[in-house]
Structures are given as structure tokens and as C-alpha cells.
Amino acid sequence: MVESAIVRTPSRSRRAASADRPIDFRSDTVTRPTKQMRAAMAAAEVGDDVLDGDPTTRELEERVADLVGAPAALWTPSGTMANLIALMSHVGRGDAFLAPAGSHVLDDELGTAAWLAGGMPRPLEHDAGPGRVSPAAVRRAAGDPGPYFALRTKLLCLENTHNHAGGVITPPEQHAAVVAAARGAKLAVHLDGARLWHAAVALGVPPAALTVGVDTVSVCLSKGLGAPAGSLVAGSVEFVEQARRLRKMLGGGMRQSGVLAAAGLVALDNIDRLAEDHERARTLAAGLRERGWQASVPETNTVLVSVADLRGTLQRFAEAGVLVAPMGGKVRLVTHADLTDGDVKEALNRIGAVDRGGRPPSPGRSLLGRPVRATPVRPAGN
Secondary structure, three states: OOOOOOOOOHHHOOOOOOOOOOEEOOOOOOOOOOHHHHHHHHHOOOOOOOOOOOHHHHHHHHHHHHHHOOOEEEEEOOHHHHHHHHHHHHOOOOEEEEEEOOOHHHHOOOOHHHHOOOEEEEEEOOEOEOOOOOHHHHHHHHOOOOOOOOOEEEEEEEEOOEOOOOOEOOOHHHHHHHHHHHHHOOOEEEEEEOOHHHHHHHHOOOHHHHOOOOOEEEEEOOOOOOOOOOEEEEEOHHHHHHHHHHHHHOOOOOOOOHHHHHHHHHHHOOHHHHHHHHHHHHHHHHHHHHOOOEEOOOOOOEEEEEOOOHHHHHHHHHHOOEEOEEEOOEEEEEOOOOOOHHHHHHHHHHHOOOOOOOOOOOOOEOOOOOEOOOOOOOOOOO
16 A cells, blocks of 8 residues: 555545535546645745756655656646657657557547657557556557558557546556567557556555556646646656656746645645545445446446436436536546545435436426536546
8 A cells, every 4th residue: 555644634524515516526636725735835945947946846756756666757737748748758750659549648638649749649459458458469569660661669658547448457467568568569668647546546556566667657646636736757867857858848847836746745645545535436336326327336436327318418417416527428427535425425316316207307407406508528538
């Protein structure tokens, strides 16, 4: 288990669900910074990170590098930038890279892997379980160098947990086997570990146990851990030196970034708390299944629900005061630090059974008595 102190703050108090507010399951990015985070941000020791380095940001970078088993790490404003910096370092124009189908770098980063990094994406089917690929698939896709005019595959980009597959985990032994196959094919390996903390807590292993053999890894502080912003990308000292230049090129060179990094340090003190989110996700999924919904059995904090009418179901949930998001034709619900056991119970009561009897809500009015508009089908990307 990850060694960290569990710090409970007033803003995460175990309050009961209020009947007059929506319950937000759209993503674990909707969390608000705790009072402890806000106090740490206000008191942070800062400097110009572009010119001289920011001391609080440096502390965060060193701590994350140690957690993921890398020599060095670099803070970035977002996970998309962290992944892009890694891809820009590993591939160039005329190069291809491999990634499991549905990976964030393929579907949710506006094509920056091809547009800015210049790499040609090649999705791999999940032939080793949801969100996972086999060593054999990696070897086949890597292929031989071929003639000079052929694309050269240079990189394997993994994702743990895999978001679109429902927050599923790649365990250490599978990870090691796939990385070994990539190494045998002379591929570099980048790990998108936006929710690596979730995988580590669920398995009871240190985060570094899930990064063995990779060249670079990105992790996020605003997904699950509750920080208001920030990700890090880690690798060798030489990689981070180049990454700092690429970050500046992409507009990510910030000045007193320690104000945000301070919240990240507090977030890292609460990694073990993610187990609460996992337990609430299991409770939520079980309650949905009891009510006739086809809900997945979550490995971490994400529940996927298969429905016949996606748009209609989203509208029904919105009218009931339960905020959710679509993902891959399913409904996604994500538990997080701003939700309580009471919120889960209340959400299940509001959602009800699949075949809801009784009188439906009046047109244009929610169950909470507020006007509602048609729910747009906006895929969840985070």
C-alpha cells in the first residue's frame, strides 16, 4: 500500500446528501480544493520557475519522481501537455506509435500526438482483457523496419488505469510482459498514468511497481486526488531537461507555479483515501444492478452502465439531479472525494429502477423542481 498520511479536512466532511443539489458523478476532476490545500497554496514558498526554479514546485517534482521510480520529474499545467511532451520526445514526423484502443492520447487530446508530435497513431485492440494488450499484439504491430519509405514504429503508449475501458487496471506482471515485448521490438515506452494512483491503491502496491521498464510516465493530481490543477511527467534527467524546453515551447513555462504545486503536495498526502472512492463505486454499481441496470463491476472508481437509449438515459439522470457523462455509448459514473456514502445512497434513490413506474417528471421540470434543458451528449474525456 502507498505510504501516506490520511488528512481529513472540514471541506471533505462526511455531510449527508442535500435534497436540493445535484449529485455530480461526471468525473473525479470536479472536486474542489480542500481548506488545507487552499491554506498551503496561500503560504507556499515561491519563485520564478522559468528563471530560477520554484522551490515548492521542485519539492513536488522530487517527491513524484521518487513515487514513480524515476530519476526526475517535471510539473505541467495539464495531463494533455505531459503526454504531449513525452510523445514529442519519443516520436517524430514519419514515425508511428502504438496505443491500446480508446487511450486518452488517441481519443481525448485533440490529435496532438499527430498534429504537434508528428506521430502516426496505431490503435491496438484489447486482446488481453479490457484496456489491456498482449505482448504478442505488440510484437506483431511493431513489425520489421521495412523499406525507407515505410513508417517506423518507435513507441508504445500504455494507459493505467484505462479510462475508456472503465478505469481498469493493468497489474504489474502484465505490464512487465508488455514492456518487455516493446523493448524486444526496440520501442520506447510511455505510460499515461493519469490515474496510476488508483491502480496502486486498488492493488496495494507502490506506484513504482506499475512503472517498471518505462522510459517516461505521466501522472495527474487533479483526477481523484483533488488538486485544482497539475500533472507531472517523469523520466531520466536528460529527458526532463529536454521536457523543460518542450514545456516552454508549448506555453507551459509558469512563474510562481508553487502556488499550484503546494496543493499537489497536499494531494499526495491523501493517496490512500482513494480506497474510499473504490468502495463507493462498488456500492454504487451493486445498487444499480439491484435496480435492473447493466452496471459494470468497477476495479477502481469508474462505473460504466450499458443502456439502450443513451440520450434518454442521460436526460432521465439529469432530471433526477444526478450528473453523469457518456463514454463509448455507455453512461459513466465516477466517484470522488467530494462524494459521501450518503450521496451514493441518495443518487440510487433518485435514479430508481430501469423500468420506472409511476408518474414521470413533468415536461421541462426536474425532480428537484428546476427547469431542465435537453442533455447534450458530450463524451467524457477525463
